[in-house]
Amino acid sequence: MMLIKKLVVVGIGLIGGSLAAALRKRGQCEEIIGIAQTQETCSRAEERGVVDRAYTQISDICHELGEDDLVFIAVPTLAIKSVLIQIKSCVADNVTITDGASVKGSVYRDVLDVFGAEPVNVVLGHPIAGGEKSGVDAADASLYENHRVILTPFKDYASDEVARRHVTKVRNVWQAVDANVIEMDIDQHDVILAATSHLPHVIAFSLVDTLANDTHNENIFRYAAGGFRDFTRIASSDAVMWRDIMLANKEAILSSIDLFSRNLSRLKTTIENEDATQLTGVFTRAKAARDRFTLMLMNQSYSSKMKNIEEKQITYKVSPGGNARGTIRVPGDKSISHRSIMLGSLAEGVTNIQGFLEGEDALATLQTFRDLGVVIEGPDNGRVTVHGVGLHGLKAPSSALYVGNSGTSMRLLSGLLAGQTFDSTLTGDESLSKRPMNRVANPLRDMGASIETDESGRPPVKIAGGQKLHGINYVLPMASAQVKSCLLLAGLYAEGETTVTEPAPTRDHTERMLQGFGYQLKREGSTVSLQSGGTLKACDIEVPADISSATFFMVAAAITPDSDITLTHVGINPTRIGVINILRLMGADIELQNQREVGGEPVADIRIRYAPLQGVEIPEEQVPLAIDEFPAIFVAAACADGVTVLTGAEELRVKETDRIQAMAEGLSTLGISCEPTADGAVIHGGEILGGEVESFGDHRIAMSFTIAALRATGEITVKNCANVATSFPNFTDLAGQIGISLDVIDV
Structure with a gap:
């Protein structure tokens, strides 16, 4: 029809x-x-x-x-x-x-x-x-x-x-x-088209007309390069049509011309002053924006390796069995990558970063600071150069700051932006928009910040600038490195002392990096505090490999007979090694080799060989030290003899998804008895069958069920895996390298 x-x-x-x-x-x-x-x-x-x-x-x-x-x-x-x-x-x-x-x-x-x-x-x-x-x-x-x-x-x-x-x-x-x-909307259309279509035509027509009347250089077009030809192609468009467009959309076009003229004038002044840093800023921002625009046209997000997570459906089909052998290096630590951009931007001087994680979450943080006026070069194979603006040098963004799926970015930025003189709004993707933000908003309000969320405490997060912050003595109701870091960053701008006490140890990357940048803070047992009024001095940072990413391959080796995997240059920060402690408690054969310190962070090569695992009661003091690694630990427990009991992990229910429920449902589908509780689970070791499981768009759940196939009797299909690129862009490549047979299906 x-x-x-x-x-x-x-x-x-x-x-x-x-x-x-x-x-x-x-x-x-x-x-x-x-x-x-x-x-x-x-x-x-x-x-x-x-x-x-x-x-x-x-x-x-x-x-x-x-x-x-x-x-x-x-x-x-x-x-x-x-x-x-x-x-x-x-x-x-x-x-x-x-x-x-x-x-x-x-x-x-x-x-x-x-x-x-x-x-x-x-x-x-x-x-x-x-x-x-x-x-x-x-x-x-x-x-x-x-x-x-x-x-x-x-x-x-x-x-x-x-x-x-x-x-x-x-x-x-x-x-x-x-x-x-x-x-x-009609008005929105005309404003957007004035900037993205009509203004470029104005510039192209004007440039060609200007050069055509350059009587001093009659050969100017004869020897013009390809870039000139490409840029001015639109000047060949229908003249009458574009005359009408200019007159019909006059106000919006004039506004766009004024904006462009002001920026062009600033660029002219920058060139006159030979200001290399500002020139770099203009060109890197422009390149990043143009590259991002290209990816948007291809329905891709920050990383060219990943389709837009809100539009694409990726499924993993993982064959049963396989081996787990080899030497690999997983990507840089996401937590440290986030913080290196944040503190490097607030420092005085130039910070050089190596090993930066080029995944969606960390790239979202990098783009956010570009939007806040910081000159950032790269990333280029993990190398990033940040031209710091100092604690008070950030500039008001022109629009809402989009952080994708990154809860770390949104929570830490909330503290940092609460101390600025300008208003800001933080938004995220569909998944992040369902996650609670009052855990940072409420203590920030106690410090004097003006912060709005939706009625249920979820994004967007709207922060009013110009508020006078004061330090507080805050006792965390539950262990959370994100909340602790948020308050410490706000404390940089708060009058007096800001003190945070945690009920159990959490990752201390923020404290270590603040000290690495020369900022003074005090640590007494479970309490950390700092005074405002200091400065951050630029330094060089080498980001170690992420132990959270390494965990999937540690568990892969721990559950697979005849396995032998070495993971190089992995960060073994004492507040992050809960997964090593728990796996060793279960009987895993783990050896730390070549231990050293890089940029204030302890690093080692981790060798894991197969050994039979036993179910255990996981000590609650280890839970905060392994909070992101529990989906993979669930898989280790499923392959262990006996029963594994997890308690004190209620935070898992408010991650990208309810990780306790999601893992319990998936393991049950695969034939493993897993009983969820309010703050953990009871997992009975057994035989993993094949089947179809749902990751609910949570990258850690997707990767955990992928490695489970090493011990499965049948194929495991894992749905909604697109978000894996948020933390581990080359996971599927490394999985294949160590012996996992994995097909990626673009549904």
Whole structure:
């Protein structure tokens, strides 16, 4: 069944002719009728087969049109009003009308002038596509494939069944030619297009016109490089069409020109002053933004290795059995990577970082500080250079700060931003938006911060700047390195002393790194405190391999007969080695080799060989030291003889997902008896079967069930694994390297 009976194209040029050609190619329209200004164009369109018939007046065919038909207005923006007048005089109000103008406010005003209201059958739209050529001969059936079409329907269409039908028809037509259709507010559309489309055309037209009139260098175009050709290609666009666009969207375009002119003037001054750091900042920010834009066009996130986690569904199919042997190095520690960017940005001087984790979470933190005005070079194979701005040098971001799936970024930044003079908002992806933030918001409020979350204490987190913070003596209700670090960062800006006492030891990377940057703090037992008024001095940082990432391969070797894995340069911070202590308690053969200290952090090569595991009662004092590693420890317990009991781990229920429940359900599916409790689980060792398990988008759960296949009797299918790239970009490569047979399925 065809989508529409008749398509009437008013203006048979590139835009209108391409839609006609695309619908004809796909067999989605019974008849295509063209309306053009001249009989010559009409005849040419018929000869080329772009239309079945063509006329110079829409009144010649309006009596034929009904509710199954569509009129597409594809004339220059300032000519649309005259077309609307003709349509009103003769086209029935059950015929769907849409347009392709790149300025929607102007067309909206024309619609109101002509119809006196918002007609239910009029759906404004804008296909984001074009070319250097114009006219009927430029019609291209593939023009709209994988291009965006923005619809700007009238605001109340959803409540009107008839209006909704017309919007649906227009959306379906564009989707039928393989366009990506989105909806947008009219004013927002014009502001965005002024900046991203109209301004570039202004610059290109002006640049070519300027150089064409450079009488001092007549060969300027003859020897122009490829970059000039690529950039100025858009200056070959239809002059009349762009004249109309400039006049129709004048206010928004002038605003964009003013913004560009101010930035260009600042860049000119920077060059005059030979300010290399600021030049680097402009160029690195621009490169990062352009690279990110490229990834967005490809539906990818910060890392080119990962499809957009909110749009893609990745499944792992893991064959049973396999070995676990080899020497590997896992990526850099995520916690230290986050903090190296944060403290390096607040330091005075240049911080050089090696081993930076180029995963989604850490890259989100890096981008956030770029958005806060910090000059950051890289990352380039784990190397990053941060030009610190000092404790009071951050600048107000131009929009909300998006941190993706990173709870660490959002919680630590909340403390840091609470001490700034400007307002800020922290947002995240769908998963992060479900996670509790009052655990940091409430103590920050006690310090004098002004912080808003949603009614349930979840993101977005809105922070009012300019608040006078004061130090507090805070006793953590539960052990949390993120809350401790958040309050210490806020304490850098708070009057007096900020003291945090934890009920059990948690990772101390923030304290170690603060001292590495020369900031004084005190530690007495379970209490850490600092005074404001100090400074951070830049230093070099070598990020050790992440023990959380190493854990999956430690467990892989611990559960697999005849295994022997060595993990090099792994951080063994005493507040992070709970997984080593717990696995050793279960009987694992773990040897720490080549122990040393790098940048204030203890490091070692970890060798793990297979040994039979025994179920144990996990000591509660070890729980905070292994809080992120428990999904993998659950798998070790499933392969152990006897029963393993975990208590005191209620924090696992508020991670990326409820990790206790998720692991219990998955292990039960695989034939393992696992009884969840309020603060832990009781796991009975047994035989792991094959089956399909759900990771709930939690990267650690996905990786844990992947290594479980080493001891499974059948294939394990793990669903929703896209988030693995947030913490471990090359997990699947290393899994294959040590002997796991894994297929990645892009659903």
